[in-house]
Amino acid sequence: MDEQELYSLAARLREGTLETSEFVARIKALPFQDLGDVKIDTHRRLRKGFSEIVYCPGKSDEQLRTIARSLSDSAFNILFSRADRRQFEIVREDIPDAIYHDRARLIGVRREDLPLRDGLTVVTAGSSDVPVAEEAAVTAEYMGCAVIRIYDAGAAGLHRLLAHAETLQASKAIVAVAGMEGALASVIGGLVACPVVAVPTSVGYGANLGGLAPLLTMLNTCASGVAVMNIDNGLGAGYFAARIVRQSR
Amino acid sequence: MDEQELYSLAARLREGTLETSEFVARIKALPFQDLGDVKIDTHRRLRKGFSEIVYCPGKSDEQLRTIARSLSDSAFNILFSRADRRQFEIVREDIPDAIYHDRARLIGVRREDLPLRDGLTVVTAGSSDVPVAEEAAVTAEYMGCAVIRIYDAGAAGLHRLLAHAETLQASKAIVAVAGMEGALASVIGGLVACPVVAVPTSVGYGANLGGLAPLLTMLNTCASGVAVMNIDNGLGAGYFAARIVRQSR
Amino acid sequence: MDEQELYSLAARLREGTLETSEFVARIKALPFQDLGDVKIDTHRRLRKGFSEIVYCPGKSDEQLRTIARSLSDSAFNILFSRADRRQFEIVREDIPDAIYHDRARLIGVRREDLPLRDGLTVVTAGSSDVPVAEEAAVTAEYMGCAVIRIYDAGAAGLHRLLAHAETLQASKAIVAVAGMEGALASVIGGLVACPVVAVPTSVGYGANLGGLAPLLTMLNTCASGVAVMNIDNGLGAGYFAARIVRQSR
Amino acid sequence: MDEQELYSLAARLREGTLETSEFVARIKALPFQDLGDVKIDTHRRLRKGFSEIVYCPGKSDEQLRTIARSLSDSAFNILFSRADRRQFEIVREDIPDAIYHDRARLIGVRREDLPLRDGLTVVTAGSSDVPVAEEAAVTAEYMGCAVIRIYDAGAAGLHRLLAHAETLQASKAIVAVAGMEGALASVIGGLVACPVVAVPTSVGYGANLGGLAPLLTMLNTCASGVAVMNIDNGLGAGYFAARIVRQSR
Amino acid sequence: MDEQELYSLAARLREGTLETSEFVARIKALPFQDLGDVKIDTHRRLRKGFSEIVYCPGKSDEQLRTIARSLSDSAFNILFSRADRRQFEIVREDIPDAIYHDRARLIGVRREDLPLRDGLTVVTAGSSDVPVAEEAAVTAEYMGCAVIRIYDAGAAGLHRLLAHAETLQASKAIVAVAGMEGALASVIGGLVACPVVAVPTSVGYGANLGGLAPLLTMLNTCASGVAVMNIDNGLGAGYFAARIVRQSR
Amino acid sequence: MDEQELYSLAARLREGTLETSEFVARIKALPFQDLGDVKIDTHRRLRKGFSEIVYCPGKSDEQLRTIARSLSDSAFNILFSRADRRQFEIVREDIPDAIYHDRARLIGVRREDLPLRDGLTVVTAGSSDVPVAEEAAVTAEYMGCAVIRIYDAGAAGLHRLLAHAETLQASKAIVAVAGMEGALASVIGGLVACPVVAVPTSVGYGANLGGLAPLLTMLNTCASGVAVMNIDNGLGAGYFAARIVRQSR
């Protein structure tokens, strides 16, 4: 794309239909225009097989409507994250095939027929961690992954987790979602060879400090092969794990 | 002791050898003198079978020498905690049978032949947690407990811990010592029925925050039956667990 | 149970009705199935005399209903913690003998006739700490303890506490519940020989930091024999103290 | 002083020996010159009976020498705080009657014969808190107070404190110095009517956080009549309490 | 009171109407009963001229009603702190002469004719700090102080404060109330000789951290003679300052 | 003004119509009256070309009405910050030409025809940061600056920012507004020579900690030429940047 534009500028310069000074000005500005062009960005996504993701909180209805309209004829999958049902109604006006994933608070638009890649497992410590886990799982699904869910299998009842040891050990990437003390990531990290993406949640009370306790637990894990996302950032974890799975053999 | 004093005062009042006003003044002051009297305190310890413990940091050599001298003919076990070797030399001048427990940084004086109670297990996540664990174990030993040590059995290598599952499940109290992310306490708490005394250590780096990370982990554990001590407080954990073990059937 | 399963597998192997390879596969998986089996867990609880506890926050009505249904014919005591009245109504549909303990926010189901063990005392510093204390007391009661309550006896009015010195000194375990600055645990810890389970509460304002101030106070107590629970964790404290009391002579 | 200057300016203006414009310029600047005059400050101290206090840390030897020289013929008491022995040697060169208070890390110069006021009591929880307590006590002594010291009487051994209940209740101001969990201030605050100045110390380890734990304890005390100083700020506490005592009946 | 009880016990012992063993038991318990008796406490307050203060948050309506009833015929001033208007209505049922101080959130009952003591000044940095300041001022008024209020005189507009320099310098105690960055306490501390009681407020946003910023500012003040209360603790500051003023010459 | 007052006092003193003692008293008080007088302050603002700014939160309706009334005939621009629409209605009663800037939560009154100064650019990382940015931009506009807005140009999509590189490099001051991780300030700081005023916002979740994360990012920036405002303090940033721009060549 930008190479073509460069060839065309070069051609016009050679032909003499472009002034040297104008050429220099255009060239100076170009790499930025190039990067700043939304179409180009779409192409990059297409090239990589990943979807457009719109973060909804703090967006005005009007902003959301504008975005929905501009994306309405997208050829690619789209996600709107942390959307409430009212925002879904706004989006649906312009994108009638949008679907609302309630627990994951995601609005999804499926426009691609991505080949399904398996190997992504999402685990939670408790049942209260499920919304964050669903955000991860649904995100990964829109990015072309088949997701296995193992929910409510926290470290304090080890046997619930060990019962799924084989699934865990066969995964290409695992998203481990836990609030409270967040020990789940350490236990899984000790059991498997694949990358573990740990997501602390704000589930808990008292010295949980809104998720800081499991965040610190996960950062300090003595198990190798564990990296950490921001508190409650299921979307980031699903995105990160899906990237790994999609580029895996 | 103080009852005797009370009986004696009552007798003298009855006999008329003590003025009522003087009697009232003595009685008013008595409960405080009573509590403030060091001998009484020694009796209370004897009665409960627990030892005198002297905290060494910040004590001047002179203070330490005074204390050692006053305790030199104790009939009971004594511990000096967080003592360095130089302080041991000072104590030994007046208490020649004092022993220095290097890793535990404890000076111990064994004067009692306490009947050994078993059921106390001390576990560590890593080998760097051993000094804190030894402080717990040696403290409990001076309080009359037989201690089983399971060291370097952290949550990231679960099998090392599970290999000792039977020992853990047969314990009357477990001291779980862990730095890094401190997940050990959650895993043990999920495996056993007896009380688990969790001790976070300052072992780790970065977001470990000098032990705050495992402290928060342990406080937020979703396993029931876990209570927490201050960071690196092996002595407190040994003392607390020994109390439980000694009063257990 | 699992021993029986092992015996049966062994019998079938001996009889030749089980292939060696199949036997090996079954055995390999067994310890996890074993641990993961809910029935086994119930047996473990029966064996130890402790109840099932369901944590209610974040549970959907549907999840709660499923759990209530599965527990409706339990032979053992059950607790649902941090339940609101609406959740109680849901549980009561399937468990008509469920009782709502308002201040403790506990739903209790009494199905066992546990022999009462005494020696457990619950103390609060102020009257605002009572809900957390009640959570501890009721939990311990469902676990077969007779509980003595001493409420509103904080460190700033020492005499209110000292008036109960004998009760405190006769206890086998004490739960000390305090918000504000949490000095109660230190004062009790200095008076008694039995284990003290300290629970900081979020009662207070300003630099109380949602309970962090009394939490730090309790962790740093210079009194020995004090271990600490998470902020507002009355249930954990009641459970921990009841474990001690039940295994005490 | 400045009134005289004003009268003189007014006189010169009236006489015509001062230009109106010059007069206006002088008047505009005057209140600042007034406040900025060091002599005035000395007068204020003399008037209030309080001493000059020089904070030593971070001062170069040269700066210290300059200050010592300028104060060498002071008619009033002087204190140099947080001074080490080497700094004392420098000060002594110019102020031969300077005295080094070792534990308090104070250099004192006694030049006044202040009438002694009693009613100031300094209490510590442990023996490691003594240096901070001494800084408070010696400061108050140089400000004309007779100080009663009650050391090593922490909340975990209540009887040690209660033995001094009468002294405490007869005080006009109490400085309560405590590290670890700092419960001392609450206990004293509940016993006495006079103002209690609480000083947290950095004595402790782990979750003591360099004195933040006792600082929070003291700020959150449920006892009324307690105000708090910065961690280890014995000088500030001695100064504050001495102010109260000196202005008391 | 308790002396009388002691005399009576002694008399009965002498007469032989009290068994020695019973006498000993009574005496042992007495100092605690003595302290625990609410009437005694009332006498202590009467003796010191300070009022009963009931902290309202977290009190149930029933508890509040019980307290109000028991205090309804008090001979002394009473305060109910942090009370809302609904709680006032409950209190007024049993104490018809109760008054609601809206901004201070205090319910006051004036039963004493305390001689007014002057010298107490309450200063605020901004107009949003006024509720906390009023809590301090009204508290001090019920304790018999005449209070001067200087509101909205923060450090960023120094002249507003300096205009009151003479009032400040004539005070016996100053309560300095400030949110935002809390520099007010340092500036006043540098201007006056009397004790300054600093109260940080939670007024502010962002890195104010709910009042932690001015709290730290005030604790670290380089001005001597400043002590600090908990965030928003106007009542504590008024109480503390009133104690100083009432015992001043 | 105050110079005139001084001249007039001097004249009257010279004439003899003012007593010397009265003169001295007036002069002593004057610098404070001078500074404390609102009219004088207005003059100072006029002299510097900056507007009156009224901070609305915590102001009672009555206070706001009083202020609006007193400012209603101001010759200068006025701003009311963090005002809600209801407060705007109150202000408008007395100042009918007041305008409500919705996103900026500012009430503006334009009374001056300030010469427009250009060179001030306001940049945001995301669209949720716009309200804070608008507060900065509108503030600067009322202070006589022409403001260029570049919104939604965060560091994670560098090209969006680089597209405006020339505008940024031609600015005299840049306000960089960012929540989340706040990397925007570092990137801009690396691109331009003019002062960059960084404003962290509370936009984000989890470990964003209400804006502390971007605040720390901005304080630690390795780019030189960046100074930081409090979280969400758009007004302060606009004011600071406008000061720079107005005094620039």
Next chain:
Amino acid sequence: MDEQELYSLAARLREGTLETSEFVARIKALPFQDLGDVKIDTHRRLRKGFSEIVYCPGKSDEQLRTIARSLSDSAFNILFSRADRRQFEIVREDIPDAIYHDRARLIGVRREDLPLRDGLTVVTAGSSDVPVAEEAAVTAEYMGCAVIRIYDAGAAGLHRLLAHAETLQASKAIVAVAGMEGALASVIGGLVACPVVAVPTSVGYGANLGGLAPLLTMLNTCASGVAVMNIDNGLGAGYFAARIVRQSR
């Protein structure tokens, strides 16, 4: 291994040379022995192609010597992390082919001829971040990755990073190492499609808070595809990134 043991037990049971009860006892214990066996672990590592890593801090010389001896004839690569030169000398006694990587503080032993996988790039913001980056790079090299290093390319000098855009965009995993404000991870995350493993370092001062500032920055990044390691955890990042690269197409 354990399968063989199971087959042998089954054979003996079938033959009747093993009692059923003994068989059951052995089987019950087996899965734990199985997991606890170090040789098995070695096999797991062999199977996955990853090396043994020994964490050196806190290890006694004796412990280190024991480990070195037991690993001396390993067929696989070995790493000793955070080792100092003295520890290297100890290790070299038993493992003469050990190499000391000075900047990375790693002792490496190369025993395998792993096929080199490329696609791993390590970037640092500054030159002080290099030791942490080297720890990541050398770790990955021992795990069979070819590593490209781009050092000193922080966000404040964007052009230094953009010069390597093509290398970055061709990577399969990027380790981004940054202290100060840590904006590097956001900028790289915005430029590339592959997973970015962000490592905050403790490089910086003041409000850097020992690496907490860049840690928070990285956790809050608005760029997708970034996961975070503990502060200074180069080894963890290298290990995590190498896992991704080795399993990538």
Next chain:
Amino acid sequence: MDEQELYSLAARLREGTLETSEFVARIKALPFQDLGDVKIDTHRRLRKGFSEIVYCPGKSDEQLRTIARSLSDSAFNILFSRADRRQFEIVREDIPDAIYHDRARLIGVRREDLPLRDGLTVVTAGSSDVPVAEEAAVTAEYMGCAVIRIYDAGAAGLHRLLAHAETLQASKAIVAVAGMEGALASVIGGLVACPVVAVPTSVGYGANLGGLAPLLTMLNTCASGVAVMNIDNGLGAGYFAARIVRQSR
């Protein structure tokens, strides 16, 4: 420079001495080479009149020597910050005219004859803040500013600051350096119209928290026109203030 390169490429393309494909490749890379070229950067600095600044901590001797050598023939002023004397000796080998500014820990090389701009004032609260202030002042001097220093004029002794009111009010930018509670910035911010750059220092103890207390104070200042630097970041403040002064009228 880069424009010339562009013109030259265009010329060669037109002439046909450059292939179109080669031209496109060169152009694509150019904006990065352009920015990445160190010479260009030097030109940018020359254009803006600001010096090269080398941050010394963490630099190896070799790295420092390489940098010194490459800068030895610079035509512009150079600063090496936070350098110790040993590092100065290394630098001096290659840059004999380098000067060591002891208190500021700066190595300076003066190669330019910048026209002096006045209007920059540096103020400190205490004498311990002087090293940070000197770093600011010397930095600004090397950037062509004449600096007025007002040291030891903290908020607790207001008159010392007010004595310099005229100097402050005549400044174009003020650097306010303060540790302890950092109130200085608020007081100055209330007095002047020019931008105030506040620098918190780590001077203090206890709840100063290594400079966090004055940092928070300064961020929360209620005075407008104050922006804040990182703790102890004198260099950043000097640089920022010098930028303002140099672009001022």
